Amino acid sequence: MAPEKKQFILNAFVMQAPGHLNPGLFKYPNDKGRSYNDVKHWMSLAQKLEKAKFHAMFFADVLGGYDVYNGPANLDATIPAASQFPINDPLYSVPAMAAVTESIGFGVTASTTYESPYAMARKFSTVDHLSNGRVAWNIVTSYLDSAARNFGLDTQIEHDKRYEIAHEYLDVTYKLWEGSWRDDAVTNAPKDSYADSRGVRQINHKGEHFNVPGPHICEPSRQRTPFLFQAGTSSAGRKFAATHAEAIFLNGHTAELVRPSVDSIRAQAKEFGRDPQSIKIVAGLLVVVGETDEKAKEKYELLASYGDREGALALFGGWSGYDLGRYGDDEDFRFLDTAPPAVRSMVNHWASSSPQGTKWNKKTIAEHLIIGGNGAKIIGSAKTCADELERWMEVADVDGFNLSYASIPETFDDIIEFLIPELRRRGLFHEDYAVPGGTLRENYLGAKGRSRLDETHPGAKYFWKAGEDVPAYARVEAKVNGSDGANGHDTNGKSKKRRLE
Ligand SMILES: Cc1cc2nc3c(=O)[nH]c(=O)nc-3n(C[C@H](O)[C@H](O)[C@H](O)COP(=O)(O)O)c2cc1C
DSSP states (O other): OOOOOOOOOOEEEESSOSSSSSSTTTGGGOOOOGGOOOOHHHHHHHHHHTTTOOOOOEEOSSOOOOTTTTTOOOTTTTTHHHTTOOOOOGGGGGHHHHHTSSOEEEEEESSSSOOOHHHHHHHHHHHHTTTSSSSEEEEEOOOOOOOOOOOTTTTOOHHHHHHHHHHHHHHHHHIIIISSSOTTTTTTOTOOOSSSSGGOOOOEESSSSSSEEOOSSSSSOSSSSSSEEEOSHHHHHHHHHHHSSSSEEEOOOOOHHHHHHHHHHHHHHHHOOOOOOOOGEEEEEEEEEEHHHHHHHHHHEEEEEEOOOOHHHHHHHHHOOOOOGGGGOOOOOOOOOOOHHHHHHHHHHHHHTTTTTTEEEEEEHHHHHHHTTTTTTEEEEHHHHHHHHHHHHHHHHOOOOEEEEETHHHHHHHHIIIHHHHHHTTSOOOSOOTTTTTTTTHHHHTTOOSSSOOTGGGGGGGGTTTTSOOOHHHHHHHHHTTGGGGOBBBOOOBOOOOSOO
């Protein structure tokens, strides 16, 4: 008997903006990008995706404008193209989408660089409660100088330093989510008490970047720690991912180019004592699917004709930090000594899988990025697209895909009509959620009862289980601090300090 095939994880990769990875496409008559301010637009998309059994909607987010191109601080190409500007905070719409669905998850991007861990923990606990355990946090450290300036800095904190801060940040949030309330503090409260006051404790975190006494202001939600996503590709980013992430989002032009990153993340996770296969890796892709290869190609050409090339160069400026506005229209970046090495290497990567003789100038770069950004594009019939996705799974060793859109919701409508039935015929996509009505973690991992972090995850050392009077990490801190540590109880379990002073 043939071995059972690994089934795909599928997310819809979206943004609460008129344009995400599709600058200018809001002009395409079928596109509903302009409806991004209408919560019903998101509610109906969530229902549609849930009906098709998508695992999650994955919301990208940024905190500043793409103002590098023709810069400094120039939004003249960004604003007309709606290149991820304007953009709303995605977290607020999650409870509305959760109210009209019961199994689909909601991944929300939020940065560790510009908001305190105490506030972040509260926001995610709130939404985890209101969605009945269906929220994920896509942890980013941010990349736009414009965000740094608007949050009161002259420029961004240095790249690796941002990750160093993020490690401590996560430690604070784990203590708040996992260690501040005993599992049964509310469910096993003394008679006439809302919660057992001895089951709620301060965390007294004192670190290099954060001092947070706690306790966590929210009671435990179904997942406690939201499911953790990460999307960073530098070596510091991969180390962070291998340490903390339960799912990782990678972008890549080809399956072959993505594979080394996948191997490196899984190897590091193993080094850190985690089960490498328990980390789900999803690749960002654009799929334009139609009844036949020809029809799909025609559709792509039509969509691309609405794309805004200047808006695409503005996105490139923000992502890379390099301003292509300084170069002439006809210069080929592969051979341009004055171009930054990072740009040359990026362009060489793209050129390696494009037809020979293509000139890689500003126009080609814009066309390359105009729909789907830096992710791979798969265009064709259901058979062509399914073949290619199957190949990606094998060659890149990924677990699934973050599917971006050219036109919202039309790209997802086509995927639902043409691609998903073909994937199901091949046994590559589930017929139903693993745990209908379950948490995001249960449905992502396909395991009923797995709503909490895995025991090998670094956040698990802060678990405060029912019946435990002094959690393990409080004992560790007690040794370090020469006191009874963070839990505020003496060794007999009597409360010494219950309120903040
Ligand atoms: C596929 C992918 C998607 C990302 N999406 C976002 C996003 O929505 N918002 C954001 O601020 N950063 C996003 N990032 C940026 C990273 O999470 C990270 O903060 C940034 O890339 C710098 O880290 P790095 O050099 O390790 O990649 C994304 C990165 C990748 C690779």
